[in-house]
Amino acid sequence: MNIREIAERAGVSRSTVSYVLSGKRQVTEVTRLRVMSVIDEAGYRPSAMARALAHGETRTLGLVIPPLHHHLSSEQLQFVGAVAEAAADRDYDILLSPSGGDREEAFDRLVGERKVDGILLMETRWHDRRARLLTEMGFPFVTIGRTGAEREHAWVDLDYSGLVAESMRQLFALGHRNIAFINRPQEMLDQEYGPALRSLEAFENARTRLGVDGLARCCEDSASGAHSVIDDILEVVPAVTAVLTINEQALGGVMEALQRHGRRVPQDVSVMAIASVRVATQVQPAVTAADVPAEQMSQQAVDALLRRISDPGTALEHLLLSPSFLDRGSVGPARR
Amino acid sequence: MNIREIAERAGVSRSTVSYVLSGKRQVTEVTRLRVMSVIDEAGYRPSAMARALAHGETRTLGLVIPPLHHHLSSEQLQFVGAVAEAAADRDYDILLSPSGGDREEAFDRLVGERKVDGILLMETRWHDRRARLLTEMGFPFVTIGRTGAEREHAWVDLDYSGLVAESMRQLFALGHRNIAFINRPQEMLDQEYGPALRSLEAFENARTRLGVDGLARCCEDSASGAHSVIDDILEVVPAVTAVLTINEQALGGVMEALQRHGRRVPQDVSVMAIASVRVATQVQPAVTAADVPAEQMSQQAVDALLRRISDPGTALEHLLLSPSFLDRGSVGPARR
DNA sequence: TTGAAAGCGGTACCAA
DNA sequence: TTGGTACCGCTTTCAA
Numbered sequence: 001m002n003i004r005e006i007a008e009r010a011g012v013s014r015s016t017v018s019y020v021l022s023g024k025r026q027v028t029e030v031t032r033l034r035v036m037s038v039i040d041e042a043g044y045r046p047s048a049m050a051r052a053l054a055h056g057e058t059r060t061l062g063l064v065i066p067p068l069h070h071h072l073s074s075e076q077l078q079f080v081g082a083v084a085e086a087a088a089d090r091d092y093d094i095l096l097s098p099s100g101g102d103r104e105e106a107f108d109r110l111v112g113e114r115k116v117d118g119i120l121l122m123e124t125r126w127h128d129r130r131a132r133l134l135t136e137m138g139f140p141f142v143t144i145g146r147t148g149a150e151r152e153h154a155w156v157d158l159d160y161s162g163l164v165a166e167s168m169r170q171l172f173a174l175g176h177r178n179i180a181f182i183n184r185p186q187e188m189l190d191q192e193y194g195p196a197l198r199s200l201e202a203f204e205n206a207r208t209r210l211g212v213d214g215l216a217r218c219c220e221d222s223a224s225g226a227h228s229v230i231d232d233i234l235e236v237v238p239a240v241t242a243v244l245t246i247n248e249q250a251l252g253g254v255m256e257a258l259q260r261h262g263r264r265v266p267q268d269v270s271v272m273a274i275a276s277v278r279v280a281t282q283v284q285p286a287v288t289a290a291d292v293p294a295e296q297m298s299q300q301a302v303d304a305l306l307r308r309i310s311d312p313g314t315a316l317e318h319l320l321l322s323p324s325f326l327d328r329g330s331v332g333p334a335r336r
Numbered sequence: 337m338n339i340r341e342i343a344e345r346a347g348v349s350r351s352t353v354s355y356v357l358s359g360k361r362q363v364t365e366v367t368r369l370r371v372m373s374v375i376d377e378a379g380y381r382p383s384a385m386a387r388a389l390a391h392g393e394t395r396t397l398g399l400v401i402p403p404l405h406h407h408l409s410s411e412q413l414q415f416v417g418a419v420a421e422a423a424a425d426r427d428y429d430i431l432l433s434p435s436g437g438d439r440e441e442a443f444d445r446l447v448g449e450r451k452v453d454g455i456l457l458m459e460t461r462w463h464d465r466r467a468r469l470l471t472e473m474g475f476p477f478v479t480i481g482r483t484g485a486e487r488e489h490a491w492v493d494l495d496y497s498g499l500v501a502e503s504m505r506q507l508f509a510l511g512h513r514n515i516a517f518i519n520r521p522q523e524m525l526d527q528e529y530g531p532a533l534r535s536l537e538a539f540e541n542a543r544t545r546l547g548v549d550g551l552a553r554c555c556e557d558s559a560s561g562a563h564s565v566i567d568d569i570l571e572v573v574p575a576v577t578a579v580l581t582i583n584e585q586a587l588g589g590v591m592e593a594l595q596r597h598g599r600r601v602p603q604d605v606s607v608m609a610i611a612s613v614r615v616a617t618q619v620q621p622a623v624t625a626a627d628v629p630a631e632q633m634s635q636q637a638v639d640a641l642l643r644r645i646s647d648p649g650t651a652l653e654h655l656l657l658s659p660s661f662l663d664r665g666s667v668g669p670a671r672r
Numbered sequence: 673t674t675g676a677a678a679g680c681g682g683t684a685c686c687a688a
Numbered sequence: 689t690t691g692g693t694a695c696c697g698c699t700t701t702c703a704a
Contacts, residue, residue: 002697013675018699025700028673048449049388050697053680058385060431060451068417068631077413081404084432088442093451095396096420096430106424113384115396115429222618223588252559252588256620282558284592295404338681349691354683361684364689386681389696 001044010038021046061092061305062116064099064107064130066123075248075276075292079122079144082298089299090306099130111139118305120144126192140308142301142317145194150318154308156301159322160195160246160274161202163290167272167325168206171242175334176270179207179214180233182226182245182254186218199246199274214240219250226253227260234261241269241334248275248292252283266332272325286328293323337380346374357382397428397641398452400435400443400466402459411584411612411628415458415480418634426642428453435466447475454641456480462528476644478637478653481530486654490644492637495658496531496582496610497538499626503608503661504542507578511670512606515543515550516569518562518581518590522554535582535610550576555586562589563596570597577605577670584611584628588619602668608661622664629659 007014012031019025020035027035038044052058063083066076084094095116097106100123107130110116118140121130126148134141135152143155164181171179181203183189184196196218203216215237219229229250233240245254251273255265263269265285273280273289280289304317343350348367355361356371363371374380388394399419402412420430431452435443436459443466446452454476457466462484470477471488479491500517507515517539519525520532532554539552551573555565565586569576581590587609591601599605601621609616609625616625640653 004697014698015676015700016674019674022699026673031674045444045448047389047697048445048451049385049394050680051449051699052385053383053389053682054697054699056680056699063432065417065420068414068421077416078404080413080416080432081401081434084401084434085404085439088434088439091441091445093442093445094432096399096416096432098417098420098424103421103424105427106429108381109384109427109429112381113387115384223620224618227620253620256592278558282560284559284563284589340681350682351684351692352690355690358683362689367690383681386696387683389698390681390683392683392696 001042003044003046006035006038006042006044009042010035057117057309058115059092060095060116061087061302062095062097062107062110062119064097064110064119064121066100067098067103075279075294076123078276078294079298082295083120083302086295086299086302090302092302092306111137118142118309120301120305124194126194126197138312140305140312142305142308144297144301147194148192151316154304154316154318156297156304156319157321158195158274158292158297159320160198162320162322163274163325164199164202164244164246165206166322167244167274167290168203168210168212170325170331171244171270171272171334172210172212174270174332175336176242177212177334178237178240179212179242179244180237180240181214181216182229182233182243182247182250183216183218184247185220185225189218195246203244213237219245219247221247221249223250223253223256226250227257230254230257230261234263242272242331243269244272246274248273248279251275251279251287255283255285255287265330268335270331270334272331277326280326280328285330287330288325288328290325291323293321297321337378339380339382342371342374342378342380345378346371393453393645394451395428396431396452397423397638398431398433398446398455400433400446400455400457402436403434403439411615411630412459414612414630415634418631419456419638422631422635422638426638428638428642447473454478454645456637456641460530462530462533474648476641476648478641478644480633480637483530484528487652490640490652490654492633492640492655493657494531494610494628494633495656496535498656498658499610499661500535500538500580500582501542502658503580503610503626504539504546504548506661506667507580507606507608507670508546508548510606510668511672512578513548513670514573514576515548515578515580516573516576517550517552518565518569518579518583518586519552519554520583521556521561525554531582539580549573555581555583557583557585559586559589559592562586563593566590566593566597570599578608578667579605580608582610584609584615587611587615587623591619591621591623601666604671606667606670608667613662616662616664621666623666624661624664626661627659629657633657 099107121143124143124145124147128147131147189196280287433442457479460479460481460483464483525532616623
């Protein structure tokens, strides 16, 4: 069933059918109704491919996701669902491209074969080949998380630096003078993963500025990773009174491990985190944290991308989100 | 840059360029090389849309995912990544369609506008509107997880019934006569979610058959959900010696809660699960479990779908996987 | 207000 | 071994 057949059945030309569907030109109400009834009766829907070819836009966005063997935390994956929904709300579809590491064919297919109108890049690194490539090609894209070339492209990101600094201020104000920071795994730091990098830097800066003791540790994205890191921290700095982490995969393990060591939260140790609401509320006890607002970020990334596609000339959008810390009772004054 | 331009630069016809690219007809080595060098020099890649239109296939598969407000467990999301990789390995792309609930437009777009060659359906329910629709339309699709109409379409599924029965046998053999089963949330049962349904049934059957005491409980997909369920179970049946669960989101909470109640694993209580390796190994202590082999299932689903697309006439493939339980030490003889 | 026809960028058949 | 050309199904300009 194609547009020609509809045209014949309705006794009009193909262009009239097209205009009835697009509304881009006046059509007498009577013919419009006739055409519409034929369309409904036939259950006709225009071919997306043909439209894309003629019209020059696919109404599809590419989403580049990291390959499985990388640590894609389940919460990173929430972005995938959120992006798909945000796009669907705007009548766009999302084409997935597992990329990074050795599998770049899918990525090349998306841009090279023009299967998509624009691209969303997530899990970006400081030196990001794909971002560089897209910039060079002038292909519309937005990253979720910055790269080292942040002025060169549009992005949406969480202000890890600011959030870490803010939490350090809050802890300091409560009398904490010995604070531990639990980061993402060492290898992510090695790969110049933005949040790990910026958070660590902000932690060390705040520590120096405020004159606070403590230490930073990388930690595997797992409960068991958290157990060993807490063991390590309590051995090296038994006097620690607060723990700050951006590793939500480890958060549950952190709470367990502290309990195992007989440290009560918040009486003995305060815990603060940057983590999704889900994780922060599900651990026992719940943790005072700044949300990672995946849905909001995804929507804004999609909107920013659609704007870049329709107005490639306008200024690049840079959106730094800084959600506030929600008190869930895991933070208290420092034990003397 | 299009095929005409390449043809002109190489001094051949468009068809020759096309044949050089597809290899569907003999081309003299010398012209082949000439054409290839022009192509490389120009960085030319044929337009996917034009090819799709002419050739009648999009080389894209649709993946229908449940909307966010449903319980998008990390386990489910692993499938998304795994399916994308499996497809990429076969030079196919994956188009995401959030569906279920009130958002069906994206789904209709995929099939109605023929954006994809076939569809993978996940999170299927017993009565599944989408599966029914696709069956009626004769559209190629494969489900990950069965529906009530399992003979009507191809599927890949985990044998929850068999696995639950098997674990009950193993526990029985170890002397357990009082076994609790922890299911997915009540609402998933209400929605006739296959694994929840079949597992519960298998549990009750085994209990009757073996003459074992115990009880089944639904449980929210979270640690806190697990805590209350374990509280409940230990209050109702203090003599319980084994816990079996298919709720991997709750597994960590189950272990914590047992510990909180002073029950050691496996000395006081044995724990068995159907869960991803990642979760089963990350909880403390690790749990003896049957893997949910997401990667394997995704690959097989993609392959089955590609076969359906190329040979729509062949028999529907039904693939029931039954991974074996991997001993991680959380199961022991029943305490007397 | 509507129709005819030239694209969009490929594929593949029919000739040569 | 290669070229010419009629599609694929839709959009949009130009004419009527």
